[in-house]
Amino acid sequence: MISSGETTTVDPDPTNENVVETSASSSSSTQSTTMTTMTTVEAPENQEQKLDATATQVNGDAPKIEKDTDNDNNNDNANDGSSEVSIARITAGLQQTQADFDARLAALETAAQAEALRREFLGKKGPLNAYMSQMRLLSAEEKPLLGVVVNQVKTHIETAMSSKLQALKLADLERQMEHDRVDVTMPGLRRFARIGRRHPLSMTMEKALDVFVSLGYDTVTSVEDSPEMETDYYCFEALNCPKDHPARDMQDTFYLTPDRELLLRTHTSAVQIRQLEQRKPPLRIVAPGRVYRKDDIDATHSLCFHQVEILALERTGELTLGHLKGTVEYFLQQMFGPDIQVRFRGSYFPFTEPSMEVDVFFRGKWLEVLGCGMVDPAVLEKAGIDPEEYGGFAAGFGIERFAMVMHGITDLREFYKNDVRFLQQFPHFYDDGMISFLSGEARTDTKEEEEDIRGIEVPDPYVESMEELRALKKRAEQQQQQRQTANEGSSTTESSSKEDSGDSPAPPGQEASDMIDISKLDLRVGVIQKAWEHPEADKLFCELIDIGEEEPRQIASGLRAYYQADELVGKRVLVLANLKARKLMGFPSHGMVLCATSSEEGQQVQLVEAPAHAPIGERVTAPGYDGPPATENQVLKKKMLDEIFPHLKTNADGVACYKGVPLETSSAGPCLPTSLPNAQVS
Numbered sequence: 001m002i003s004s005g006e007t008t009t010v011d012p013d014p015t016n017e018n019v020v021e022t023s024a025s026s027s028s029s030t031q032s033t034t035m036t037t038m039t040t041v042e043a044p045e046n047q048e049q050k051l052d053a054t055a056t057q058v059n060g061d062a063p064k065i066e067k068d069t070d071n072d073n074n075n076d077n078a079n080d081g082s083s084e085v086s087i088a089r090i091t092a093g094l095q096q097t098q099a100d101f102d103a104r105l106a107a108l109e110t111a112a113q114a115e116a117l118r119r120e121f122l123g124k125k126g127p128l129n130a131y132m133s134q135m136r137l138l139s140a141e142e143k144p145l146l147g148v149v150v151n152q153v154k155t156h157i158e159t160a161m162s163s164k165l166q167a168l169k170l171a172d173l174e175r176q177m178e179h180d181r182v183d184v185t186m187p188g189l190r191r192f193a194r195i196g197r198r199h200p201l202s203m204t205m206e207k208a209l210d211v212f213v214s215l216g217y218d219t220v221t222s223v224e225d226s227p228e229m230e231t232d233y234y235c236f237e238a239l240n241c242p243k244d245h246p247a248r249d250m251q252d253t254f255y256l257t258p259d260r261e262l263l264l265r266t267h268t269s270a271v272q273i274r275q276l277e278q279r280k281p282p283l284r285i286v287a288p289g290r291v292y293r294k295d296d297i298d299a300t301h302s303l304c305f306h307q308v309e310i311l312a313l314e315r316t317g318e319l320t321l322g323h324l325k326g327t328v329e330y331f332l333q334q335m336f337g338p339d340i341q342v343r344f345r346g347s348y349f350p351f352t353e354p355s356m357e358v359d360v361f362f363r364g365k366w367l368e369v370l371g372c373g374m375v376d377p378a379v380l381e382k383a384g385i386d387p388e389e390y391g392g393f394a395a396g397f398g399i400e401r402f403a404m405v406m407h408g409i410t411d412l413r414e415f416y417k418n419d420v421r422f423l424q425q426f427p428h429f430y431d432d433g434m435i436s437f438l439s440g441e442a443r444t445d446t447k448e449e450e451e452d453i454r455g456i457e458v459p460d461p462y463v464e465s466m467e468e469l470r471a472l473k474k475r476a477e478q479q480q481q482q483r484q485t486a487n488e489g490s491s492t493t494e495s496s497s498k499e500d501s502g503d504s505p506a507p508p509g510q511e512a513s514d515m516i517d518i519s520k521l522d523l524r525v526g527v528i529q530k531a532w533e534h535p536e537a538d539k540l541f542c543e544l545i546d547i548g549e550e551e552p553r554q555i556a557s558g559l560r561a562y563y564q565a566d567e568l569v570g571k572r573v574l575v576l577a578n579l580k581a582r583k584l585m586g587f588p589s590h591g592m593v594l595c596a597t598s599s600e601e602g603q604q605v606q607l608v609e610a611p612a613h614a615p616i617g618e619r620v621t622a623p624g625y626d627g628p629p630a631t632e633n634q635v636l637k638k639k640m641l642d643e644i645f646p647h648l649k650t651n652a653d654g655v656a657c658y659k660g661v662p663l664e665t666s667s668a669g670p671c672l673p674t675s676l677p678n679a680q681v682s
Contacts, residue, residue, distance in 0.1 A: 087142050090131055091149050097127045098153045105160055111168045118161050128154055197423040201306060201415055204403040205288055208308050211334045212286040215327070217310060220271055220287045225278075228290055229256065230265040238273040238382045239351040252294035264292035269351060272311045272394065276383035281313040281390045288399075299411040299583055306399035313375070313385075313392035321354070321374060324393040328358055328372055335402065336362060347371060351379050352394055360405070364597060364682060365558070367405050370397035410584060425639075516643045518658040522578035522629035523594070523620040524548065525610040525665060531568040533560065537585040541565060545591070547575050548617015556589040562605045572610040574620055574656070574663070574671065580632045596650050598679040606676050608656045611668035618665045622658040648681035650674055656681050 101121055108114050120126060132150055135143050209219055220226055235253075237243070254264040271287035288308045295301035312319055312327075329342050341361035349355040352373025359366045372395035377387030400412055407426065409415075414422055526547040534540035539560050544552045553575065559568065574594040581590035594608040610620065619629075630640060647659045654673035656663045662670040 087138065087145055090134055090146060094128075094131055094149050094153045097121070097131075098156055101157055102160065105164055108164060108168065111165055111172060114161065114165050114168055118157075121157055122154070128157075197420075197426060199415070199423065200403045200407060200409075200426050201399055203426065204406065205306060205308065205399050207335065208331070208397075208399070208402070209286060209288060211331050212310055215284070215330075217284040217286040217312075220275060220285050221289070225274055226268070226271045226287055226289050228265055228292070230263060230270050232261050232263060234270040234273050235263060235265050235267075238379070239269055240376055240378045240382070241350050254292050254294060265289075266293050267291055267396065268307045268309045269394075269396065272309065273379075273383055275311070276313075276380070276385060281385065281392075282315070284310070284312045286310045297413065299413065299585055302400070302412055302416075305412075307396055308399060309394065309396035311375070311392065311394045313390050316389060316391045319392045321393075324372055324374065324395070327393075328370070328395060332358070332360055332369070336360060336406065347373075349373055351376050353377075362405055363408065364680075365603075369401060369405060370395055372396070410582060516640050517625045518622045518644060518648075518663075519625045519627035520630040520635065520640050521576055521644060523663070524575050524577045525614045525616055525618045525620060526553070526573050526575040526593075527616055528568045528571045528573060531565040533565060534585060534587055536587075540584060540587070541568065542587050543568065543593070545573065545575055545593070546616055547577055547591075548615070553577070553591050554588055555591045555593060556584040556587050557593045557595075559593075559595070559605065559607075561603075563607075571607055572612070572614075574608050574610055578629050578632050578635055580635075594648075594656065594681055596654070596656065596674045596676045596679040596681050598676045604676055604679075606674045608663075608674060608681060609672040611665055611671060614665040614668035618667060620663050620665055620671070622661040622663055624661060625658065645680075645682055650677055650679045650681060652677050654679075 101117075104117055105114075108117065122128065128150060131146070135146050138146060213219065253266055256262040256264065268287045268289045268291060271289070272285070275283065275285050275287075286308060287310075288306065290304055291307050292304050295303060297303060310327075312323075325344060328344075332340055332342055343359050343361075343366070344356045345359065347355045347357040349371060353376045355371065355373035357368055358370045358372060359368050361367075372393065374393050375391065377391075380387040380390065400415060403409065403415070404412065524547040526545040528543050528545050529552055530544040531541050534542050534556060537556075539558050540556050541558075541560050541563070543555050543557060545555055546552045555575070576592040576594065579591055581588055583589070596606050596608055598604045614620075635641065644658075649657060650673075651657050651660065651662070654675055654677045656671050656674070664670040
């Protein structure tokens with residue numbers, strides 16, 4: 001211990017490191033402590049050795065500043081003391097940091113953890129930067145020593161981290177490969193398993209072509225007569241669309257050459273021009289094929305889709321607008337059924353005059369399905385045909401549009417996903433009971449001698465013979481017949497007494513849980529919290545509806561033509577909750593709001609409102625039809641909506657009923673009456 005008034009001198013001779021001279025001095029004016037330290041810089045070859053030797057003697061976790069000051073009563077002479085950073089302690093701390101890093105590195109299991117550890121040690125707030133910040137407190141001779149050690153530790157960390165990352169990424173890849181491993185020794189296709197089905201687009205196109213072939217039209221499908229790579233002349237100019245024609249703005253085209261003379265055709269109308277150049281009237285042709293447009297892929301648009309166009313030419317006066325309307329109406333009746341309603345609206349196409357768009361009233365609403373018109377004389381002149389001598393009509397439509405309308409498909413992309421579950425919803429061929437299929441009726445046209453066993457769903461374990469497969473088919477037909485008998489019995493009970501209706505007995509051999517009735521629907525009391533206009537669809541509202549779940553449901557409804565958005569907020573409604581979520585024009589919709597619909601005095605739609613005092617989320621049922629609701633997959637797979645909704649109607653008082661039994665909650669009774677008696681509920 002050096003007392004006040006003593007001076008300590010360190011011998012600069014490295015051979016006398018342990019010699020310390022101490023002398024006493026006195027001062028008449030003040031008493032102070034003076035410490036003089038002389039640091040000897042060793043030769044470079046000895047610096048690192050001494051540094052390492054010093055580090056092994058010091059244990060420390062972080063750099064610290066050592067301060068040697070005397071607690072003199074006279075604070076005015078504080079500058080007489082001095083402070084010094086211990087390079088040995090910094091070195092020991094760096095080595096400890098390296099050891100900590102190595103220990104934690106060995107315990108890592110994922111590449112993400114390794115990246116987090118790298119940022120922790122090498123980042124701006126890491127320990128290496130903290131040690132480097134002490135360099136400013138060292139003498140000029142000691143700063144290089146600290147730099148050497150820091151660089152060694154940093155290089156070690158970076159090298160070890162790089163190796164570890166590569167090893168972890170390789171391990172992740174091996175785990176993924178093991179997860180995705182396919183045992184090629186397992187059997188392939190199952191014996192007598194479910195076979196594939198015809199694609200709905202193929203069936204729709206074949207049905208359309210057969211209708212026109214039956215009317216005497218010739219199909220044009222060869223590559224020479226119907227190329228998908230087309231010239232600008234056939235696709236635009238010959239169809240009354242010159243380069244400066246404003247109608248070209250309607251076409252977003254894939255051009256294949258810089259001069260824009262070769263392109264992917266945007267419609268099959270080009271086939272008509274090629275045929276007019278090769279054949280002389282009279283003629284009737286139908287031209288199917290793929291077409292291409294620069295559209296963003298979404299629920300209603302695709303880069304590639306299919307069109308069918310027809311052209312009929314006769315001598316002037318032999319084909320009129322009446323013949324065109326008759327042809328279109330006959331075609332739509334063959335596609336949608338004999339009772340389909342059709343309407344024509346005036347429109348504009350550059351290659352027909354006059355032009356019309358055609359709508360059908362299908363599944364409760366008007367839907368646009370095709371365009372048509374009388375061939376423009378300018379088009380005939382381009383093809384070298386005298387418009388004074390010949391005239392006729394043309395029409396065109398999209399196959400995807402027809403298939404979506406016919407089968408209630410809301411997302412165009414479903415056609416191209418190759419999901420066998422999607423294909424299993426449709427008949428095998430377009431003429432395999434298509435009209436019955438669209439109307440929800442059972443097939444009745446299967447001939448006994450041409451037994452079709454392809455539609456049978458084969459359960460596991462596999463069937464062992466064709467006889468067993470036919471037995472399964474026979475049992476399925478018996479179950480269908482039993483369901484029809486049960487429905488007829490329920491209808492008789494309904495007509496005789498709406499007041500007294502109980503459970504419909506299950507047919508022999510069929511469990512009550514297999515019956516499809518209103519109990520399969522999970523109808524809930526909900527309240528509309530928010531409603532706004534769908535940004536992409538002019539007939540849809542987007543709604544947030546509370547049905548007692550943790551989060552409100554997002555549901556799209558076609559109420560925009562009948563309500564204002566602010567009118568919907570606060571409405572207590574019935575929500576069909578066990579429907580699969582799907583996107584409607586880009587909006588994710590999960591559920592359906594029940595409405596009463598009447599067309600007696602024009603189209604009228606009114607919400608079916610829940611009882612005023614029913615709790616939010618309470619289930620709505622019809623007394624006598626008890627049981628747990630079906631799952632979302634069961635509702636879709638078994639087409640339950642097609643069997644249940646025809647029996648959902650309002651009674652004479654406007655109250656929503658199932659087979660005459662009012663819908664109600666257990667706590668608050670029946671739903672509120674609507675102003676639409678005897679209306680369909682959908």
